[in-house]
Each structure stands twice: as C-alpha cells, then as structure tokens.
Amino acid sequence: MPRWRSGYAIACRAIPFRFESGPWLITMFKSTVFKKLEKNDFRTLAGIEVGMRQHHWVPSQMIASFSRLFAEEVLYRINRLLKFNLIKKTMVPYEGYMINFDGYDALALGTLTRRGLSAIGENIGVGKESVVYEGIYDDEPVILKFHRAGYTSFKQVTRTRDAGDQHHWIFVARRAARREYDALLALRNAVNVPGCVDHNRHVIVMSVAPGSELSRTTVDDPDWFLDEIIEETKKSYSKGFIHSDLSEYNIFVSPDGVLIIDWPGYVATRHPQAGFLLERDVKNILSFFNRKYGIVRDCEETVEYIMY
Numbered sequence: 001m002p003r004w005r006s007g008y009a010i011a012c013r014a015i016p017f018r019f020e021s022g023p024w025l026i027t028m029f030k031s032t033v034f035k036k037l038e039k040n041d042f043r044t045l046a047g048i049e050v051g052m053r054q055h056h057w058v059p060s061q062m063i064a065s066f067s068r069l070f071a072e073e074v075l076y077r078i079n080r081l082l083k084f085n086l087i088k089k090t091m092v093p094y095e096g097y098m099i100n101f102d103g104y105d106a107l108a109l110g111t112l113t114r115r116g117l118s119a120i121g122e123n124i125g126v127g128k129e130s131v132v133y134e135g136i137y138d139d140e141p142v143i144l145k146f147h148r149a150g151y152t153s154f155k156q157v158t159r160t161r162d163a164g165d166q167h168h169w170i171f172v173a174r175r176a177a178r179r180e181y182d183a184l185l186a187l188r189n190a191v192n193v194p195g196c197v198d199h200n201r202h203v204i205v206m207s208v209a210p211g212s213e214l215s216r217t218t219v220d221d222p223d224w225f226l227d228e229i230i231e232e233t234k235k236s237y238s239k240g241f242i243h244s245d246l247s248e249y250n251i252f253v254s255p256d257g258v259l260i261i262d263w264p265g266y267v268a269t270r271h272p273q274a275g276f277l278l279e280r281d282v283k284n285i286l287s288f289f290n291r292k293y294g295i296v297r298d299c300e301e302t303v304e305y306i307m308y
C-alpha cells in the first residue's frame with residue numbers, strides 16, 4: 001500500500017493552523033514535524049525542488065545556490081529535513097538529495113498557508129491518482145486535492161534512470177494539477193465545475209461540490225439528471241473540452257443539477273482520439289443510467305447531439 005494511503009500526515013479533524021513565529025509554522029500533519037519547519041527549511045526544500053529539474057539527486061553545492069543560502073546553513077537545514085523525513089539522501093554515484101512525498105506536500109502547504117489556507121480537515125477521498133481533503137481557505141470551506149499522478153510509475157523510473165528530469169513524480173503530479181486547474185478556469189463560467197480557489201505545485205484548492213456523488217445517490221428523476229449531464233457535456237464540448245474520465249464517480253448531483261469534477265485527464269476536441277473518448281464518456285453514463293434506472297438512450301444519437 002502506498003505510504004500516503006496509510007494516513008500519511010494530515011490530521012483527521014479540522015485543526016486550525018497555529019502560527020508560532022511566521023506563517024510557515026503550522027500545527028498539523030503529525031504536527032511535531034510541520035510546526036518545526038522554518039523559513040530556511042522551506043528555502044532549502046525549494047532549492048532541492050529546483051535542482052530536481054536537472055538532477056535526479058541534487059548535489060548539495062547546487063542546493064546552496066538554488067536556495068540562496070550559505071553552504072553551512074544548507075548543511076544544517078539538510079540534516080533537519082533528513083531527520084524530519086522530508087528529503088532523501090544518496091551517496092552513490094555522488095552525494096545528492098531529493099524531496100520525498102511529505103517534503104513536497106509541506107512545500108505546497110507552506111505556500112498555500114501564506115496565501116489563505118488556514119485549516120485542513122477530514123480526508124474525504126483517496127482516488128487512483130490523488131488524495132482529497134476538506135479545508136478552510138479565506139474563512140470558506142474548500143476542497144484540497146493533492147495530485148499523486150506519476151508516483152507509481154516513478155518507482156520504476158528510479159530503477160532505470162539516473163539523470164534528474166521532468167519525469168520525476170513531483171513534476172508529473174504538478175503538471176496534472178496544473179492541467180486540472182486550467183480546465184476548471186477555462187470552464188468556470190460555462191460548465192458546472194468546482195470553482196477554483198488556488199493552486200500550488202501538485203495541489204488544487206477548489207470549492208466544495210454541493211450534493212453527493214451520483215454513484216452514492218438514488219435520484220427521483222433520473223431522466224432529468226441524465227439530461228443535465230448531457231447538457232453539461234455538450235457545453236464543455238463547445239468550449240473545446242472532453243472530460244475523458246466521465247462516470248458516476250465524477251459527477252455530483254443536487255436538487256440544483258449536476259456538477260462535474262476530476263478534470264486532469266481532459267482532452268481537447270481537436271485531439272485525434274477525441275471522438276473515441278467522447279463516445280466512451282457517453283457510453284459510461286448511459287450504461288450507468290441503464291443499469292441503475294433502466295433508462296435506454298441511443299449512444300450515437302447522444303454523441304451527435306453533444307457534437308452539433
């Protein structure tokens with residue numbers, strides 16, 4: 001089981017962050033670690049992050065220049081970060097460092113905290129490629145989605161690859177988060193999607209979807225809800241987006257209608273596989289409504305309706 005599934009770090013109840021000597025010192029996670037983090041710990045982490053674009057293991061001299069800290073300070077910070085288990089070290093083929101999972105989360109949360117995040121609460125979902133929490137940002141309830149895309153494949157990459165690169169999971173996860181954030185921004189006034197509040201590194205902050213997942217609900221008027229889903233799909237198509245992972249798990253239903261979540265895998269309507277992916281989305285939804293509610297709709301006709 002991946003480490004982050006086993007309750008990695010974030011407290012299970014909403015615990016307000018407590019600032020002790022600056023916005024970086026946050027009481028949360030297995031809080032003793034996070035509350036001890038200081039500005040230069042974050043600078044060192046960020047220096048390692050920059051170095052990882054070019055090096056799989058970042059040489060310590062480079063960390064000093066990327067983080068703009070003196071070598072002795074970096075050495076001190078590295079030892080702290082190692083102790084906190086936020087980075088990893090190798091001695092082969094040279095002395096080098098890499099951010100690990102908790103370190104990357106800490107970096108993103110440090111930034112988001114400075115911008116308005118004030119609490120993290122319940123873990124409300126662990127997907128194939130993300131872990132999702134409730135939170136408070138600018139005094140409003142929000143959803144925090146930590147992307148984990150690339151983490152599993154990264155384990156293989158480490159065995160075969162020695163150069164640092166853009167395939168490192170932190171960059172893969174970061175690109176996935178960016179993609180999802182871009183989709184939410186592009187669709188926000190046209191399609192019912194979560195409102196985007198903030199984004200940093202592999203984390204997206206978004207509004208809480210009203211209602212509940214279609215998969216967990218039995219609706220009174222399934223025909224109406226199916227029509228709503230088809231309308232939203234049509235609107236997103238006309239904005240140039242195909243969800244490409246549309247299913248009862250990624251749709252929220254409420255008396256007001258439907259809202260579609262989970263957009264990092266979208267494709268553009270000009271994509272060579274667009275037709276296939278749109279049809280697959282439609283098939284998924286129609287077969288769910290057929291299985292659960294006995295509704296019969298023609299897939300081809302529905303796809304045509306969406307496209308034209």
Ligand SMILES: Nc1ncnc2c1ncn2[C@@H]1O[C@H](COP(=O)(O)OP(=O)(O)OP(=O)(O)O)[C@@H](O)[C@H]1O
Nearest residue numbers: 124125127128129130132143194207208209261262
């Ligand atoms: N904006 C939101 N409001 C409420 N709940 C949300 C929101 N975003 C995500 N969730 C919850 O978190 C779960 C996982 O989110 P999401 O589907 O975006 O991630 P995922 O990793 O792609 O999941 P999967 O791989 O299972 O599809 C959702 O099924 C939903 O229950």
Ligand SMILES: [Mg+2]
Nearest residue numbers: 127249250262
């Ligand atoms: Mg999902």
